[in-house]
Amino acid sequence: MIADPFVQLRLLDLQGIDTALNQLAHRRRTLPELATIADCDRRAAEVRAQLVEAETQVADLAGEQRRLEADIDTVRQRADKDQARMTSAGVPAKEISGLQHEVASLSRRQGVLEDELLELMESRETADASVSEFSGAMAVINTERSAAEAARDEVFAEIDDAIGKRGIQRGELAGTIPADLLALYDKVREANGGVGAAMLRQRRCEGCRIELSGSELSAVRAAKMDQVVRCENCRRILVRTDESGL
């Protein structure tokens, strides 16, 4: 391929812009805030599961509490009714004895139910405390995530602005490079970790850092300045300058 030596030099400027664009894209992908957000999401998922579990437990205990309270109410009403019957006039002695027996039994039953209720209310207190604890933890994580998001968005805006400006520069510069040379540069760049053109400095390819010698060096020395030469080792476009040491 043939290209004006001055045009070949512009490939190094283009490479500089592309390297900067790559660095910006890398910085955008690897912002520490992104790791913080991912960590918040992971922790939030864990805490949310614990919160749901605690809330379910509270709901179950509340249902159980209502059931016990209704049972206690039923037992108490029955005992009240028995008491009223016993004190009313003209009740046969045999029935009174039966009622006394039933009232004693209801009283024992009420005691058992009330003990159960007390125990249940203690469990409820523990479960309520868990809900508060996990809700608080969620709030802390959400605050941390929001702060990381805000910081991320601020840096994103900065990076995107820089990418936009570099993109315009690249467009302008690429427009001055012949299509065939630009296509070669882009192809080589994509295949070689983002570096398509490298300066030949002191007989060393700046792309792969290998020093040219022997027949390769002779060939580059013999090549006309408008000939596009490539590194035999890394295949990048070698741009010759005053510093090439030829």
Ligand SMILES: [Zn+2]
């Ligand atoms: Zn090389």
